[in-house]
Amino acid sequence: MARAEKSIIDSKRKNIFNTIVNDLLETSSESEDEIYHLLAENSDSDDDTLLERIVKRCKTTNISKDYMKEVLPEYTAEEFIKEFPISKKLFDDLVRKYELSDAYAYLRPDKRLPAALNLSVFLWFAGHENCSFNDLSERFNLPKSSISRVIYRIIDFLQGMKDEVIKWPKPMEKQKSAHFFGSKFGFSKAMGCIDVSHIGIYIHLPPHSCGDYVNPKGNVTLCMQAVCDERNRFIDVFVKHPGSTHPNQILYNSPIYENISTLCEDYYLLGAACYPCSDWIITPFKCDDEVKSYDKYFNLQHMQAHDIIRCSFCMLKQRFKQLKYCKLRSLEKLGNFVEACCILHNLSLGDNLLDITNVTDDGYINNVESIEPDINDRTRMLICEEICKKISNSEVA
Incomplete structure (x- = not known):
């Protein structure tokens, strides 16, 4: 019963x-x-x-x-x-x-x-x-x-909006960017800046790969390589590699590197010292006792121009604070989330509602040098000579 x-x-x-x-x-x-x-x-x-x-x-x-x-x-x-x-x-x-x-x-x-x-x-x-x-x-x-x-x-x-929002500039846009970098910093063919920032992550990683995600500061991160123009607009974003990866290796494995000569044409990008100097990525001279005065001035101008990409990273992380320590648990979704934030960043430029005064990018790592020799120093030397001539002409005037 x-x-x-x-x-x-x-x-x-x-x-x-x-x-x-x-x-x-x-x-x-x-x-x-x-x-x-x-x-x-x-x-x-x-x-x-x-x-x-x-x-x-x-x-x-x-x-x-x-x-x-x-x-x-x-x-x-x-x-x-x-x-x-x-x-x-x-x-x-x-x-x-x-x-x-x-x-x-x-x-x-x-x-x-x-x-x-x-x-x-x-x-x-x-x-x-x-x-x-x-x-x-x-x-x-x-x-x-x-x-x-x-x-x-x-x-x-x-x-789904990525291709129309984060896109490589057209010829007229490159020319406009070059005019900005040339008139303000002396880099008459620069069309943008390239660098890497680190996205803090909170995720359970397999024991055999945990160390791969620890960056030089000892934080668990995912690397974000980005290219921006003079307006702080991202024109290329690549998020895939763990935090310990050197920027050189990220660049070599990124989609833009294979076609960088075609993409840049007669122009170039300003890159940090972590990259080898080439015709398409211009880096500062290595700081040692043999650096000449004009080279130091070149480095100063380069640093000021290259700060645009650092400012872009600051703007991105100040607006989307989750990027400082993201809590998504899927590495694939993490990369997609970063790209989604970059898309919104581009769409938000010009709203003048963001205060980045005294804001720093905790995910940016200074003083990382290239692990490979320069590919080609010829273009950098020509740029340095061009800047030196402008200094001489201004002194004569």
Whole structure:
């Protein structure tokens, strides 16, 4: 008799469970595939535990919508960018684009979370150094599993814009950049600057590869190689190598290196001393007792011009503070997240809402020298002579 009663109770529990699951399918903003994924993730849980998570999912959806309706619209422009590191205008533009994207169209049209909420979750995460998935879950009243999927969706959405936002300059743009670097620093054919910054990461690494990610400062990082123009706009970004990798090796393995002569044409990039000097990457003279006075002046001008890339890194990390110590747990997603932040950085240039006064890039490492000899010093010598002539002419005048 006891066994029969238990069977009846189990049958009733199963019916209740199925009813709530079906209700979730009717009311949740997630697609059916994602709901089934949620159930599969918790297949080892007993019915009570799983039901508790499902009920929480149902309840929190409405709370998060209230936040978007009642809190976000009340922010002033200054308050908005303090919490979400882009302007309200850009935010609205991105919301409209996301609503029209394939990624958003894939979700259930009648029950999906608002596009603005998706973007808000991502931006809050990107803009706060100490933010974690737990913080986001509490702030936006969403389960952690939804938080991760929202962030990854927005990363994919932004990466779809990469080719139109982070792109190599056209001939007229190169000419404009060269005019800037020539008139201000004496580098009449410079079209931009190249360097590496380190992104702090918090991730469980296999024991055999942990050391690979420890940079010269002793921090666990991922390397970001970037090229920027005179406006601090990133024109190329490459994020893949662990923190111990020398910038030379990152350059040699980056997509731009194979075609650098074609990409630069008659122009060149200004690079730090960590690179070997060549026709397309101009580095400073090595600092030793034999450096001549004109060479020292060349190095001074080079340093001031090359500071543009350091400033770009500072702007990026001041706006997207999560890059100082990123908490995403997938190396692939980490690289994609960095690129997504660079895309938003480019789109945000000119908003004049970012204060980088006295801001430094903790991920930048000074005094790294090239591990290989210079490839070609001819172009650098010609540039140095050109700068020296300008000094002589100005002194005569």
